[in-house]
Amino acid sequence: xxxxxxxxxxxxxxxxxxxxxxxxxxxxxxxxxxxxxxxxxxxxxxxxxxxxxxxxxxxxxxxxxxxxxxxxxxxxxxxxxxxxxxxxxxxxxxxxxxxxxxxxxxxxxxxxxxxxxxxxxxxxxxxxxxxxxxxxxxxxxxxxxxxxxxxxxxxxxxxxxxxxxxxxxxxxxxxxxxxxxxxxxxxxxxxxxxxxxxxxxxxxxxx
Amino acid sequence: xxxxxxxxxxxxxxxxxxxxxxxxxxxxxxxxxxxxxxxxxxxxxxxxxxxxxxxxxxxxxxxxxxxxxxxxxxxxxxxxxxxxxxxxxxxxxxxxxxxxxxxxxxxxxxxxxxxxxxxxxxxxxxxxxxxxxxxxxxxxxxxxxxxxxxxxxxxxxxxxxxxxxxxxxxxxxxxxxxxxxxxxxxxxxxxxxxxxxxxxxxxxxxxxxxxxxxxxxxxxxxxxxxxxxxxxxxxxxxxxxxxxxxxxxxxx
Numbered sequence: 001x002x003x004x005x006x007x008x009x010x011x012x013x014x015x016x017x018x019x020x021x022x023x024x025x026x027x028x029x030x031x032x033x034x035x036x037x038x039x040x041x042x043x044x045x046x047x048x049x050x051x052x053x054x055x056x057x058x059x060x061x062x063x064x065x066x067x068x069x070x071x072x073x074x075x076x077x078x079x080x081x082x083x084x085x086x087x088x089x090x091x092x093x094x095x096x097x098x099x100x101x102x103x104x105x106x107x108x109x110x111x112x113x114x115x116x117x118x119x120x121x122x123x124x125x126x127x128x129x130x131x132x133x134x135x136x137x138x139x140x141x142x143x144x145x146x147x148x149x150x151x152x153x154x155x156x157x158x159x160x161x162x163x164x165x166x167x168x169x170x171x172x173x174x175x176x177x178x179x180x181x182x183x184x185x186x187x188x189x190x191x192x193x194x195x196x197x198x199x200x201x202x203x204x205x206x207x
Numbered sequence: 208x209x210x211x212x213x214x215x216x217x218x219x220x221x222x223x224x225x226x227x228x229x230x231x232x233x234x235x236x237x238x239x240x241x242x243x244x245x246x247x248x249x250x251x252x253x254x255x256x257x258x259x260x261x262x263x264x265x266x267x268x269x270x271x272x273x274x275x276x277x278x279x280x281x282x283x284x285x286x287x288x289x290x291x292x293x294x295x296x297x298x299x300x301x302x303x304x305x306x307x308x309x310x311x312x313x314x315x316x317x318x319x320x321x322x323x324x325x326x327x328x329x330x331x332x333x334x335x336x337x338x339x340x341x342x343x344x345x346x347x348x349x350x351x352x353x354x355x356x357x358x359x360x361x362x363x364x365x366x367x368x369x370x371x372x373x374x375x376x377x378x379x380x381x382x383x384x385x386x387x388x389x390x391x392x393x394x395x396x397x398x399x400x401x402x403x404x405x406x407x408x409x410x411x412x413x414x415x416x417x418x419x420x421x422x423x424x425x426x427x428x429x430x431x432x433x434x435x436x437x438x439x440x441x442x443x444x445x446x447x448x449x450x451x452x453x454x455x456x457x458x459x
Binding site: 033035036039064065066067068069072073076077080083084087088090091092094098099102155156178181182 | 210211215216219220223224227230231234235238241242245246248249336361364365366413414
């Protein structure tokens with residue numbers, strides 16, 4: 001079940017081959033949904049689900065897909081899964097679906113999905129593809145959560161919507177940093193994480 | 208079979224589209240009733256929130272709503288009541304922006320726990336990325352705002368999306384739509400600016416200029432047609448309609 005190769009497919013994307021930090025994929029949504037923690041986590045779970053299942057489906061179909069239209073086939077599979085996730089969210093978790101609104105639909109354009117389908121699922125059997133999908137989805141989610149943690153804490157003084165910066169600080173002149181809410185600071189936060197990550201992984205450093 | 212022949216590709220694409228299409232249609236149909244219920248419940252929650260009524264949990268929203276909203280009305284721009292069937296105002300599709308003379312203006316009449324009567328007026332407009340809408344609860348003097356609730360489809364989180372925050376909505380409380388007997392509406396303006404028409408104003412949201420303007424335009428657009436209806440309320444606080452509740456305390 002978990003041979004060495006499969007373990008690599010599952011665990012490498014968490015750090016050494018992280019889709020956001022190393023492959024620099026999925027930056028767009030990492031900036032868009034990380035203003036607070038809750039949408040970031042739901043987005044992460046949705047991406048894990050869509051990525052794992054689209055990887056499996058494409059991997060099952062990989063021997064039948066005509067090369068000329070493979071991108072279209074991948075897109076159709078991803079789009080269908082995203083619509084299903086969206087419809088299920090509207091039916092069973094309406095509040096969160098309202099919060100995420102357009103971003104769920106934008107999973108379709110998330111570069112991680114097409115990237116993994118092209119690079120992995122088209123050449124591997126379903127089980128490793130499934131693990132690869134879970135691993136990459138998790139790698140993406142971890143980064144989203146880290147970025148969202150700093151943005152929500154510094155931008156709104158809250159975590160998961162609960163006030164954590166005490167009123168005392170505001171009374172003594174502390175202000176929420178409105179810039180943290182905006183996309184540019186998400187990019188800078190992400191840059192800092194990449195910096196830290198590279199500094200601790202010598203083999204990733206380029207000359 | 209040759210995977211790269213034209214026939215194979217066309218067949219492959221056609222079968223795939225048919226299959227995926229029917230699966231999606233099935234899922235959509237299966238989930239539709241549940242989704243509609245969620246959406247209706249959410250609308251009820253928004254209306255109740257404009258009235259400062261909180262539902263303890265989602266399963267009770269419908270019950271609480273039906274307890275407070277005693278009558279749905281449709282009025283025309285001259286202030287005449289044209290319909291008062293059950294849920295007639297709730298079911299109005301605000302997206303259909305018909306001509307002023309034909310516009311049917313929904314009003315929900317609510318009875319609060321303390322016996323006072325409020326009128327909820329739905330508003331609908333455009334934000335930066337998509338539609339925004341809301342509910343304005345009016346006191347029965349036809350002039351003072353009792354509460355407001357705004358929702359949006361996809362405004363920027365942390366910026367325009369803050370129109371849905373309680374802090375912003377609370378700014379509307381106790382504002383007046385009429386100045387010295389003339390209808391002026393409400394405007395949302397940057398702090399420090401003065402409304403040229405003399406309308407009462409609410410501070411706009413920092414960093415959300417276009418959404419704030421959207422709220423302002425929406426209020427101008429959707430509240431003005433109610434002028435005649437609100438005037439009638441001022442003259443005679445209890446609009447007499449068939450099926451009227453009788454034991455309501457008249458304000459002094």
